[in-house]
Every structure is written in structure tokens, then in C-alpha cells.
Amino acid sequence: DTGVSQNPRHKITKRGQNVTFRCDPISEHNRLYWYRQTLGQGPEFLTYFQNEAQLEKSRLLSDRFSAERPKGSFSTLEIQRTEQGDSAMYLCASSPGANGNTIYFGEGSWLTVV
Amino acid sequence: AQTVTQSQPEMSVQEAETVTLSCTYDTSESDYYLFWYKQPPSRQMILVIRQEAYKQQNATENRFSVNFQKAAKSFSLKISDSQLGDAAMYFCAYSGPWGEYSGGGADGLTFGKGTHLIIQP
Numbered sequence: 001d002t003g004v005s006q007n008p009r010h011k012i013t014k015r016g017q018n019v020t021f022r023c024d025p026i027s028e029h030n031r032l033y034w035y036r037q038t039l040g041q042g043p044e045f046l047t048y049f050q051n052e053a054q055l056e057k058s059r060l061l062s063d064r065f066s067a068e069r070p071k072g073s074f075s076t077l078e079i080q081r082t083e084q085g086d087s088a089m090y091l092c093a094s095s096p097g098a099n100g101n102t103i104y105f106g107e108g109s110w111l112t113v114v
Numbered sequence: 115a116q117t118v119t120q121s122q123p124e125m126s127v128q129e130a131e132t133v134t135l136s137c138t139y140d141t142s143e144s145d146y147y148l149f150w151y152k153q154p155p156s157r158q159m160i161l162v163i164r165q166e167a168y169k170q171q172n173a174t175e176n177r178f179s180v181n182f183q184k185a186a187k188s189f190s191l192k193i194s195d196s197q198l199g200d201a202a203m204y205f206c207a208y209s210g211p212w213g214e215y216s217g218g219g220a221d222g223l224t225f226g227k228g229t230h231l232i233i234q235p
Binding site: 033035040041043056089091103104106107 | 118
């Protein structure tokens, strides 16, 4: 069990640039989640996938954000035209997919928009 | 929408002593799940303990135990024999009932704002 893997771990970008984060979930976990966490706050749900289908999106996920999980394995989260308010830790998590299964988190990708 | 409240931004305890972290939540559901996650300075969120709402017995994991009061919607975490490695942010989280392909209303985990636990040597 290699755990949930995220990269890059840190990204500094200029305002207006696009950034993409990748998440590799625990193998055979069919649910994958993206959360955003800012300093001093708990993680906030952004979106989740059941296999390749994106089943839920939070209102926090503006039009500049897009997530994909093309083959039901890894996922990407792209932020277009980044803004300073996008600076946060982006956490990926996965679970086996049954009711109440434990969700396992990756180490996160820290984004700083300057 | 469900909400999770952690009223203690920071707690401090002497090493080897016991500390209790508080959590309350609001839901109209009767079947749900509650979790405590630990986030050390390395920032990876690690599951500490989980509780199914339909179980009356409080969950325990070694030095960690919970006091689950369903009627009061309270879910506190007790850490016994505190160790330096317990120092971290602790987040209480709620997960509602959902099926395999719920298609909506499944919002993953709802977290509280966290409690920063300091262990005094």
C-alpha cells in the first residue's frame, strides 16, 4: 500500500497563470476526493469522483477550476487564471467506496500565487 | 447543511496526562459517521478514530477513545498518557449516509476548524 500520492508538493506561480496538480490514489480505491485547506482552517470539500465519474462539486469550485479522472485511476486538478485567493493546500484523498469507509489523505499540494 | 464545531482553538497538556478535545455537530440524519483526524506539522491528515452513529459503544484505539453522545450531537476525543508525538492539529469530521452511486448530496467529509494540541514535556 503506497498511500495517496500528490505532486507537485509545492508550487509557486504568478497570478494569471494556470497550474495543474496530480493525485494518484491508493490502488483499487474507486472514490477520489479533492479538498482545499487554508491556514488555520479545516479542509473544505471541492469535488469527488466515483471511478471516472465526477459526482459532486462544491460551490467553492468556480469555473476556473476543473478536475478530471479520465480512466478512473489518477486525477488532475487544474486551476486556470490563478488568483491570490487560490493560495492554499490542495488535498487529495481516496476511499474504497462503501458507506462510511475511511478516507485516506495524501500529503497535499501547496499552492502560492504571487 | 451539516456543520461541525470545535470550540477549542488550542489545548495544552503535560506529557503523560490526559486531555479531551471537544466536538459538536449538527445533522438531521440518523445514520452517519464521525471521525477524528490528526494533522502533524508534516501536514498529512491521518485517521485517529472513527465512530458509526448506529453503534452505541464508544470507539477506542489504544490511547485514543471517544465519548459519543448522539442525542447531544457531541463527539469528544480523549487522549490518555499524552506523548510528544501527539502534538498536532486535530480535526473532527462528519460524513453522512450515502450509497454506492449516490449522485448527489454526498459531500464527503465536513471538517471542524481544528484544535491545536500542544504537549508540554
